Amino acid sequence: MASDDKRYFIVYNGEVYNFNELKRELVDIGVNFSTSSDTEVVLYSYIKWGPECLNRFNGMFAFAIWDNEKKELFLARDRFGKKPLYYYKSRNKMTFASELGALICDDDVPREISYEALNSYLALGYILSPMTLYKDVFKLEPATHMTISYPGERMYKTQYWDYADRFRVKMSASEKDIAVNLLTLLNEAVKKRMVSDVPIGAFLSGGVDSSSISSIMKKYHREELHTFSIGFDQKSYNEIDAAERVAKWIGTTHHNKICRIDDNRGLIDEALGAHDEPFADNSLIPTFALAKLTSSYVKVALSGDGADEIFAGYMTYKADRCYFYAQALPLFIRNWLVGSKLRGNPKRQTKLDLRYKKKQFFYGSLHSAEKAHYLWRIMLHPEERIGVLGEDKRELVYDTDPFSTFKKYYDRVKDIHWLDKNLYVDAMTWLADDIMVKVDRASMRNSIEVRNPYLDVDLVSYAASIPAEIKMKGLRTKYILKKSLKGVLPDFVLNKKKSGFNAPIRAWFGSDSIDEFKIFNKYVFDKKVKL
Numbered sequence: 001m002a003s004d005d006k007r008y009f010i011v012y013n014g015e016v017y018n019f020n021e022l023k024r025e026l027v028d029i030g031v032n033f034s035t036s037s038d039t040e041v042v043l044y045s046y047i048k049w050g051p052e053c054l055n056r057f058n059g060m061f062a063f064a065i066w067d068n069e070k071k072e073l074f075l076a077r078d079r080f081g082k083k084p085l086y087y088y089k090s091r092n093k094m095t096f097a098s099e100l101g102a103l104i105c106d107d108d109v110p111r112e113i114s115y116e117a118l119n120s121y122l123a124l125g126y127i128l129s130p131m132t133l134y135k136d137v138f139k140l141e142p143a144t145h146m147t148i149s150y151p152g153e154r155m156y157k158t159q160y161w162d163y164a165d166r167f168r169v170k171m172s173a174s175e176k177d178i179a180v181n182l183l184t185l186l187n188e189a190v191k192k193r194m195v196s197d198v199p200i201g202a203f204l205s206g207g208v209d210s211s212s213i214s215s216i217m218k219k220y221h222r223e224e225l226h227t228f229s230i231g232f233d234q235k236s237y238n239e240i241d242a243a244e245r246v247a248k249w250i251g252t253t254h255h256n257k258i259c260r261i262d263d264n265r266g267l268i269d270e271a272l273g274a275h276d277e278p279f280a281d282n283s284l285i286p287t288f289a290l291a292k293l294t295s296s297y298v299k300v301a302l303s304g305d306g307a308d309e310i311f312a313g314y315m316t317y318k319a320d321r322c323y324f325y326a327q328a329l330p331l332f333i334r335n336w337l338v339g340s341k342l343r344g345n346p347k348r349q350t351k352l353d354l355r356y357k358k359k360q361f362f363y364g365s366l367h368s369a370e371k372a373h374y375l376w377r378i379m380l381h382p383e384e385r386i387g388v389l390g391e392d393k394r395e396l397v398y399d400t401d402p403f404s405t406f407k408k409y410y411d412r413v414k415d416i417h418w419l420d421k422n423l424y425v426d427a428m429t430w431l432a433d434d435i436m437v438k439v440d441r442a443s444m445r446n447s448i449e450v451r452n453p454y455l456d457v458d459l460v461s462y463a464a465s466i467p468a469e470i471k472m473k474g475l476r477t478k479y480i481l482k483k484s485l486k487g488v489l490p491d492f493v494l495n496k497k498k499s500g501f502n503a504p505i506r507a508w509f510g511s512d513s514i515d516e517f518k519i520f521n522k523y524v525f526d527k528k529v530k531l
Helices: 019-028 038-056 115-124 163-167 175-192 208-220 240-250 261-272 284-295 307-311 315-326 331-339 354-364 369-375 382-389 391-399 403-412 418-445 457-464 479-484 516-528
Strands: 008-016 059-067 072-077 086-089 094-097 144-149 154-159 200-203 226-232 253-259 300-302 449-451
Touching: 008 038, 019 038, 038 059, 038 072, 038 144, 115 382, 115 391, 115 516, 163 418, 163 457, 175 208, 175 457, 175 479, 200 208, 200 284, 208 240, 208 300, 208 307, 226 240, 226 284, 240 253, 253 261, 253 284, 261 284, 261 516, 284 418, 307 418, 307 457, 307 479, 315 354, 315 369, 315 418, 331 354, 354 369, 369 403, 369 418, 382 391, 382 516, 403 418, 418 449
Parallel strands: 200 226, 200 300, 226 253, 300 449
Antiparallel strands: 008 059, 059 072, 072 144, 086 094, 144 154
């Protein structure tokens, strides 16, 4: 889209939910609009307010604006990286795109593999920003804008929003008041994301996050509300019964699909096909299947993604708390527990084998609290990564260990509570470079738009200011969130045991290994990387 005077041009991917409010403000200062699109609002917001406009936007976006008078290119990305933005800059050219596959359609973009990025992938199952699979191609980091001026091609980047700051001012309100305020903000976040000129529905797994979104949606949705879930033909991986029970309680029209072992390789390869880089979070498989199912009925879906990182929902946060107790065990005992054969039934196909969790926990307990949190999710350790990349990459593997990126974020928040530190670091890494990538690629490949109320900037900022002690109370994860949702959800949801959205990789690959992540990591590497 171009401005009326043809000075400014924008290309834009995303959705700004408060664009009508911004539009009224712009009209009051003399802007005349010719469309009802949020694209035009984003364009004129930049024209009137410059980069400061980004702090006014509540939504998900990546965009580029060219100023034909100043000969200046402005690129920006939303706060949590919900929308991707790749770029390559050469001496006299700037190429950018929403997908790596689109970017490398430009023959001038070099495709030398980045071994540092591969080190990140093999360790974590995803590539940390700003790296990509290719050495000279980068991702613009979340909450960042970049300007390139011509001639001279001066380039500079600025972080326009810092999540860390939100943790530093804590409120002193009662639990009851905090719970009430949280629910009000969550209601507002859902309502903003229900504005759509196409059919809208919701992902529904039966857990707290998706169920709360669906329940609130039902309150405001005047038409029939469609919800969607995916299950597997392995019992411990199948949550369709739970989703159907919640759907019945809320009163939605529910749709589900079972992914079966006999067609697993086709589904895996189709899901991987949506990713231009190696990506080994195996929940990409059910996420892709869910997006595909949903696209048959609606074009916009609301999701519960982000709640775990904002309100401490993962078992890793329990491990972080238990870490401090484990330090009371003598070091030689913890070393022995890491190396010993832990009891368990190798034939029993369950999510996250207990032997795997014990081994990971005690290995992490041998290190600092910060590194332990990083190690809870590690897929391949350094020596294993050297085994894949080659002995000649030994120095690189150790020198570019992804923990250095985690440590950079930890150093920004040395002064806050250990739980808040881990929530912040997870948002900067796992949420931005794994969760948001998985959801964006699966949804875009299936032509649907997924919106995340739990990542609403007002809700997130408020949540960060809540004392850490009531985000997780003892070992009760999401304590204050669940308290706020009493009355929104029944006890059978609020008391439901946390269950990840994993695929039954061990069963599908016919493996007795306790480490399904390592199995999938190797499969993806062999499929996606040609060294």
